Amino acid sequence: MNEPARLDVAPGAAALAMAACALELVVGRGVTAEAALQSLSIAPADRAAVRAIHTGALRFYPRLSPLAGTLLQPGQQVPPRVHALLVCALHQLEYSRAPAHSAVNIAVDAARVLGAGSAAGFINALLRRFLRERGGLAARVDVDAATAAAHPRWLHQRLRESHPTRLSQLVAANNESPALVLRVNVQRATRDDMLRRFAEQGIAAAPGLADTSIVLEQATDVSAVPGFDEGLVSVQDAGAQRAAELLDARPGERVLDACAAPGGKACHLLERTPGIELTALDIDASRVERVQQNLARLGLAARVATGDAADPAWWDGQPFDRILIDAPCSGTGVIRRHPDIKLLRRPGDIGSFVTQQRRLLARCADLLAPGGRILYATCSVLPAENQLLVGDFLREHPSFQRVREDVALLPTPRSAGAAALTDGFYYACLEMKAEGA
Numbered sequence: 001m002n003e004p005a006r007l008d009v010a011p012g013a014a015a016l017a018m019a020a021c022a023l024e025l026v027v028g029r030g031v032t033a034e035a036a037l038q039s040l041s042i043a044p045a046d047r048a049a050v051r052a053i054h055t056g057a058l059r060f061y062p063r064l065s066p067l068a069g070t071l072l073q074p075g076q077q078v079p080p081r082v083h084a085l086l087v088c089a090l091h092q093l094e095y096s097r098a099p100a101h102s103a104v105n106i107a108v109d110a111a112r113v114l115g116a117g118s119a120a121g122f123i124n125a126l127l128r129r130f131l132r133e134r135g136g137l138a139a140r141v142d143v144d145a146a147t148a149a150a151h152p153r154w155l156h157q158r159l160r161e162s163h164p165t166r167l168s169q170l171v172a173a174n175n176e177s178p179a180l181v182l183r184v185n186v187q188r189a190t191r192d193d194m195l196r197r198f199a200e201q202g203i204a205a206a207p208g209l210a211d212t213s214i215v216l217e218q219a220t221d222v223s224a225v226p227g228f229d230e231g232l233v234s235v236q237d238a239g240a241q242r243a244a245e246l247l248d249a250r251p252g253e254r255v256l257d258a259c260a261a262p263g264g265k266a267c268h269l270l271e272r273t274p275g276i277e278l279t280a281l282d283i284d285a286s287r288v289e290r291v292q293q294n295l296a297r298l299g300l301a302a303r304v305a306t307g308d309a310a311d312p313a314w315w316d317g318q319p320f321d322r323i324l325i326d327a328p329c330s331g332t333g334v335i336r337r338h339p340d341i342k343l344l345r346r347p348g349d350i351g352s353f354v355t356q357q358r359r360l361l362a363r364c365a366d367l368l369a370p371g372g373r374i375l376y377a378t379c380s381v382l383p384a385e386n387q388l389l390v391g392d393f394l395r396e397h398p399s400f401q402r403v404r405e406d407v408a409l410l411p412t413p414r415s416a417g418a419a420a421l422t423d424g425f426y427y428a429c430l431e432m433k434a435e436g437a
């Protein structure tokens, strides 16, 4: 794809143009938000602004795209890049603190940066009309509850069916920008040590929901977080930090992390219980490299393997005492961290995930020692991937039982406070009954 030209334009125009290019890639080619950003050569000074606009435009795309539609004549088509620019500009007008008239001027210049100078007057006219008729145009699209909530209709409906009384909490959390949550490496520091260190450096931080978690008030580049390069902290949501406690591996046990990459939970398992014999497996070789990098940064050791957990060619035949299955899923509990989920997921994807999840759970059950424990986990809030699937598994595998109530976390909004902040996760703790039991 052609990248934008560099011209003498208003400050901010190049960043808006780049954000529009990245949005066009997600919408048109179905690539992830991160892959879209990585594929563009963005001036270092613009990176933070491009990411912020791109992420915001994705987050509110299900509302902003129809809003852009109200500015066009019925049946009028605009080139995908102009549409993406219009959506990014509307994001700036609706959801940022940018002064409206300068945001319009920046969008007009961004059209020139994109080589769409002929569309500059058209964009100017549309955005100025938006400013004049904003209330009426917004009311037209907000008639639809899913559009008003900036969610695709199918997803909004599934969330409503799954959590009828919590829908507004879910929607609000999904539409927030996420907090940066850290996990303290308890082998090297305590949470109090790290909170003190952050306070000394003027970084606003508070204890999080998990006893190893810290919430930073301002999101920042993680490599700038004190202690990160030294392996004292990692980035991990507080809800994700429940996995190690629920798996409850003991020193000397053989533990399999069946879907390990990029290694967040695998590293936490080792930090919590250094004496375990951990195999960290993932099917995706490029992601397995990230497991290695995280282990190295934290000074931890595991057997790392690439393979399909459901096809144990990689297995040495020795059963595992504990197995974590952090299954591939819809990601509907972590939409605020990955707002491209709103655009990239299709209703049919849920059934495909359920098929993979069933297969993983059933096959991993064969790798478990009698009396052993499986922790089945997802970052989904949909019962089809969680309680319903586990219920079916238990009916089909009478030798297994739940050892405790499932943990089903819905994402909490930031207004709930650091101590209650979590993304959406599901955990089911299943044990194989000991032989003869």
Ligand SMILES: C[S@@+](CC[C@H](N)C(=O)[O-])C[C@H]1O[C@@H](n2cnc3c(N)ncnc32)[C@H](O)[C@@H]1O
Binding pocket: 258, 259, 260, 261, 262, 263, 264, 265, 266, 281, 282, 283, 284, 287, 307, 308, 309, 310, 326, 327, 328, 329, 360
């Ligand atoms: C939710 S992510 C795991 C996150 C990881 N546990 C962590 O905490 O950093 C799911 C992972 O499952 C992997 N995966 C998907 N199907 C798999 C399979 N059949 N066998 C092994 N890994 C698989 C994906 O490549 C992906 O890395």
